[in-house]
Amino acid sequence: MGWLMYALLSAVFASLVAILGKIGVQNVDSNVATAVRAVVMAGATIAFITFQGTIGQIKQIELKPLMYIFISGLAGAASWMFYFGALKLAPASKVAPIDRLSIVFTILLAAIFLKEKISFGIIAGVLLIVFGSILIVRA
Incomplete structure (x- = not known):
């Protein structure tokens, strides 16, 4: 697998x-x-x-x-x-999207501490995750 x-x-x-x-x-x-x-x-x-x-x-x-x-x-x-x-x-439907912002923090910390590359696509994806989380919580 x-x-x-x-x-x-x-x-x-x-x-x-x-x-x-x-x-x-x-x-x-x-x-x-x-x-x-x-x-x-x-x-x-x-x-x-x-x-x-x-x-x-x-x-x-x-x-x-x-x-x-x-x-x-x-x-x-x-x-x-x-x-x-x-x-x-x-509600779980509000908590989970905020919790998944861990993706954003992981990408940032991986770039800082693990020297992983951040491309334009990654930046765009991070922004979509952030805005998506905000939209879900405000709905």
Whole structure:
């Protein structure tokens, strides 16, 4: 399976997170809901890599990559705490487009820190994402 299929499946499952998460936080504290979700994710991920046969690779991760993975985990936790908090307060159809502005931030940060190239097409796409998010939220 190629990167595009993985990315499309990621998008489909991310949409389910918004819908199921919105239903789940209706009568539950959003931080508690996020904690439960994180435990489920950890268990499912460990089961997946165990089934895949790659769980032993955890102990082979060197310190520097491990540090970045750890910090990435903290960023992900913060993202989900705020995401579920927003879902508690607003419709999923408004929260998701704002959350997807992460695309814009990722492109900017990738250019700054990873030295990835930004073409005219990327700039145009970023502007469309920003304006599209604004249109959806204002509708």
